[in-house]
Amino acid sequence: MEEKDIERLLDKFDRSTLQDFELAQGDFRLAFSKRTVQNAASATAPTAAPPASPASAPTDPAAPPAKPAMDGTPVPAPLVGVAYFAAAPDKPPFKQIGDHVSKGETIFVIEAMKMINEVPSPISGTLVKQLVDDGTMVEYDEPVVLIKEDAE
Incomplete structure (x- = not known):
């Protein structure tokens, strides 16, 4: 193309x-x-930010950590599609929170255009958080799960 x-x-x-x-x-x-992700805090921030700008100037270095703290390595969606944490609705999940995952092991799948795409873990560690619900549409590069890497 x-x-x-x-x-x-x-x-x-x-x-x-x-x-x-x-x-x-x-x-x-x-x-x-065309979908955008916007939470209530970011929607109201522009309204509150202009009056607070002069007073918050010293706290500007603290602004980047205002993102939600991620205790682990995020595993992003490699493509746009629907994320599933089990091979089928009647099957157990690939991994549950607290389970150990090995590098290369399937942790979720993304369905796109009737094709199932397995998403392997990029690292070995413990699955600490699922950032989206099962069956949720995810965007390219959107974090889906967090894995806390094994200590070496």
């Missing part, structure tokens, strides 16, 4: 009412999404 074809697809997607679009041709995958 050439760049002009991708640009044409993106333009049509922008003008459409679609929220998500995925295309796969062989090894080539392309995904667009």
Whole structure:
């Protein structure tokens, strides 16, 4: 697929009412999404921030740690799709919170375009947190689980 074809697809997607679009041709995958993730705190922050800016100038270095503390290594979604933590609804989960995972072991799957994509653990450690619910649509690079790496 050439760049002009991708640009044409993106333009049509922008003008459409679609929220998500995925295309796969062989090894080539392309995904667009209009969805945004915004929590209530970030929605109200711009309103509260202007009056507090002069007073909060000394605390600006503390602003980056305002993100939720992640006790572990986040494992991101490698593609847009629906995340599942078990092979089927009637099957047990691949791993549960507190379970040990080995590098390369499947920890969840993502269904995209009727294809199931296994997501392996990038490290060995303990599964400490599941950041999305089973059956939730995830975006590319969105953290899905946290793994606390084994001490060496």
